Amino acid sequence: MAYVAVKGGEKAIDAAHAWLAVERRGDPALPALDLAQIEAQLGRAVDRVMAEGALYDRRLAALAIRQAQGDLVEAAFLLRAFRTTLPRFLASLPLETSAMAIRRRVSAVFKDLPGGQMLGPTTDYTHRLLDFALADPAAALPPAPPEAVPDAARMPRVHDMLGQDGLIEGDGPPTGDEPADLTRQPVSFPASRDLRLQALARGDEGFLLAMGYSTQRGYGGTHPFAGEIRLGEVAVEIAPPELGFAIDIGEITVTECQMVNQFKGSKTVPAQFTRGYGLVFGHNERKAMAMALVDRALRAEELGEEVTAPAQNAEFVLYHCDNVEATGFVEHLKLPHYVDFQSELEAIRRLRATAAAASAEEVVA
Amino acid sequence: MPEPSPASSASANSGPADPALTPEQAARRHWMAVLARADAASLRAALDAHAGVPAWTRLRGPESGMTMLRARQGGGGSPFNLGEAAICRCTIRLATGRLGHAYVLGRDGAHAELAAVFDALLQEADHAAPLQAAVIAPLAAAQAAQRAATARRAAATRVEFFTMASMRT
Structure with a gap:
């Protein structure tokens, strides 16, 4: 694989990361998101990150979601990376x-x-109409759902x-x-x-x-x-x-x-x-x-x-x-392929030159 | 610090759940499940409220790790690896020499350590009865109440079908 060892860019990377941190935090006039809030109110996102991150830990998934600015695939990646730092004590018995x-x-x-x-608690019978009442953070708490006697x-x-x-x-x-x-x-x-x-x-x-x-x-x-x-x-x-x-x-x-x-x-x-x-x-x-x-x-x-x-x-x-x-393989295309590309460029130039020479010969003949 | 029987890597635990536990093991299994479902703050408060707790030393942990969660193919067949869960474990020894173990879901070391302390205390004759009454029974009742409340909510969403009378006779 012809990846070039590229040096330099450290200052640019530091600046990019500093900006990212500010972007992640968002408007400082707004309160920071609490992990408990993410766990409680974005629970389905937490569930997806745990599943694809292959690690069950709600709090860690909430942290990953916050760190990834809500990019759930990136959050799953963060969880996968974290799990490599943990020892596996043992396997569980099969869940029943x-x-x-x-x-x-x-x-x-x-x-x-x-x-x-x-x-x-299903969304199956909702009408998928935006509920503007939810836009008001001071909205009253929803009433307690009804209860019934469970079937034993x-x-x-x-x-x-x-x-x-x-x-x-x-x-x-x-x-x-x-x-x-x-x-x-x-x-x-x-x-x-x-x-x-x-x-x-x-x-x-x-x-x-x-x-x-x-x-x-x-x-x-x-x-x-x-x-x-x-x-x-x-x-x-x-x-x-x-x-x-x-x-x-x-x-x-x-x-x-x-x-x-x-x-x-x-x-x-x-x-x-x-x-x-x-x-x-x-x-x-x-x-x-x-x-x-x-x-x-x-x-x-x-x-x-x-x-x-x-x-x-x-x-x-x-x-x-x-x-x-x-993601790794698709996004690796962002990494420097300068030498790869240079050699492809040379090859194309050569092919074009050969083709041009051949057609010139035809014209002469 | 000594590391008693480090349970490293995925060992074969796919055997039957409990091959006839002794009464002591069954009681211990119960309180360990209750302690695992409690949180560090309530265990701390319960320990502070209990008189005469001997000093303890940590033999292992509290340390974070994982368990590979297994499930069954089709729900009831051979096991497969579903994914891991973060867990925390701790082993302590009371000044009396009694060992206490704890494994809890999550990464809260204080939770695991306090659960291990209670595990040891509950094996001590002097402490068992008062702790059962003051700590385990109320925690178990609260957890059962929570489960029952969830079951009642679920029951309210049970569909009652009406049979439509057919025009044909």
């Missing part, structure tokens, strides 16, 4: 989303599923309801294998589903949205139904060796999507519904649903479907879904 403290749970396939449809019954998953008859595929027996970890080993192919899910969970929301959308529009169609979407809190459990038993160290918010997809069956498997799975940090249905669509599309080969579309191509999806990597 079936034991989630559910705030929202909807299904587009069963109206009357046990436990019911709970809308939770546990909420079964949609595939638990159809699973007994084999109409929908199960989760398969746990393998007991150590899951792949792309933070420790580079991604390689064929990529197992655990590796793919890890990559998708930290993948760029916009990229996954476009990929999921492409499957709906016919590029690797999977005939999806939103089997179930859940939002809520799950306990994090770890089993530190010094204790010898598992402990619960607090809870995190996650959004889970079970996509249910048509499957015509194959030589070995009768017709049944298959599933795509999405799970992301925080409250982010768009990402969870897109992830589930792409997860299912990437199972094409395993299910004996023809791989024709980008969303079914694991190399295409996994190599391009990471916005930190993508």
Whole structure:
């Protein structure tokens, strides 16, 4: 790679950074944003940064958002960089989303599923009209939302309801294998589903949205139904060796999507519904649903479907879904390529000179 | 400072959650979960209000690190790595010789250290009952009340479908 070692520019860089700091702070007559305010009032931005930064810590994500001036991809990058400074003590036990403290749970396939449809704090039924009342910082606090008596019954998953008859595929027996970890080993192919899910969970929301959308529009169609979407809190459990038993160290918010997809069956498997799975940090249905669509599309080969579309191509999806990597490679074009460019310029001049000489000879002849 | 059994790197923790805990372990698991969900300020206030706390020394930390959060493929299948979470841990020893451990989500070292102190104190016969009554039970009740309030709000958003009478009979 022909990058030139460039010296100089330190003073210019210092001046640029000093200006950036002033730009970031904004009008000094205004109060500085408090991290607690970002956490509380820009919670969905915090969620996205934690998911794509692949590090769950609301306060750190809020700091990253403030530092990046609200540039969420840059904020995710800051979080990724920070995580490299932290030791990993141990892995958690698998989160049990079936034991989630559910705030929202909807299904587009069963109206009357046990436990019911709970809308939770959703924007789904809003009219997307700007609410100018929110422009007044002194606006009165919203009234407390109504409450009702919760149903004590546990909420079964949609595939638990159809699973007994084999109409929908199960989760398969746990393998007991150590899951792949792309933070420790580079991604390689064929990529197992655990590796793919890890990559998708930290993948760029916009990229996954476009990929999921492409499957709906016919590029690797999977005939999806939103089997179930859940939002809520799950306990994090770890089993530190010094204790010898598992402990619960607090809870995190996650959004889970079970996509249910048509499957015509194959030589070995009768017709049944298959599933795509999405799970992301925080409250982010768009990402969870897109992830589930792409997860299912990437199972094409395993299910004996023809791989024709980008969303079914694991190399295409996994190599391009990471916005930190993508940003790095796209934005590296800003770095000095003076020598590269100089040699290209020489080459073009040479080609043109050769072509000019050749046509001159033709004219003479 | 000695570093008791440093749990370095991702160890295989994908086994079953709790293989039949002893009553002591179950009690400890409960108070550790309650302490992990509390905050440093309320633990500090609770410790200050408790008489006869022996001196303690830090054996490890408080130190910040991460846990790799695992989830299950499809929600119930084999594990995959979802992403990491910042955690903080601390191990202390009371002057009595009793060890206390704590792991908490987040990066608040004071939270982890105070939780470790309470973990040690709650294993001491003299302190266990009064601390259970004055600290763990009220914190657990407040946390349960918070969960219940959230569940009531969620329940108010449950959709009650009306069945439209069909014209056909």
